[in-house]
């Protein structure tokens with residue numbers, strides 16, 4: 235059976251480091267790292283994610299401010315809020331929860347955030363810095379995946395990693411980080427041919443396609459490490475359940491190490507968001 239990579243436990247270790255850094259910033263610089271979270275509309279999954287982010291920030295001793303805007307908010311109104319947060323010296327990190335209602339332009343909103351406060355690492359300047367190996371604010375989910383990978387694979391150099399999914403939020407930055415760690419990286423996606431045999435050659439499979447149970451046991455080389463980024467709500471025998479992109483029960487009999495859903499990548503993402511907020515706060519000193 236595969237080793238279980240416990241995201242809950244690992245994220246608590248990251249959060250302890252975050253709490254120490256929060257205390258240092260407070261005692262040495264009189265700064266309380268503060269995260270502003272913007273939620274537009276009523277998307278139920280987004281409401282849960284946002285509530286969690288705000289709660290964890292408070293637990294780590296940080297400031298957090300939730301701005302809830304109604305679904306009919308205009309681009310101009312949203313841009314004005316971001317502009318205000320950009321100029322508020324008490325706010326160190328800004329996160330606009332995605333997806334936005336369809337009448338709003340996500341790219342425009344992301345580009346409006348001050349790159350120094352872009353704790354998601356989605357601003358084009360931060361995307362470019364990551365591609366050039368100079369990033370200071372790295373997207374949270376891929377950052378969390380790398381911490382998990384390092385735990386079970388101290389030596390990543392030369393390993394073949396396949397990233398399934400090419401989103402801006404996960405797939406693309408994930409590939410950049412793996413490349414930086416000297417992995418040989420293949421990006422696979424919905425149009426990839428012979429994706430199963432491609433994955434079966436990999437030492438590492440990152441499943442970030444948003445398709446429940448996509449990755450089966452026959453996709454995985456015995457002993458490979460499998461990181462499941464998927465969070466999919468499905469109905470199983472009449473009850474709602476969260477499942478990943480990996481068929482967990484089958485794959486855990488083949489893989490060497492695997493992350494569960496829930497309790498895997500999810501808690502790591504939030505921990506890395508708070509880590510980024512302390513980094514942003516430190517960079518904004520002086």
Ligand code: GUN
Pocket residue numbers: 329330331332333354374375403
């Ligand atoms: N929606 C799903 N994941 C994320 C994330 O990491 N950041 C933001 N802002 N929105 C998301």
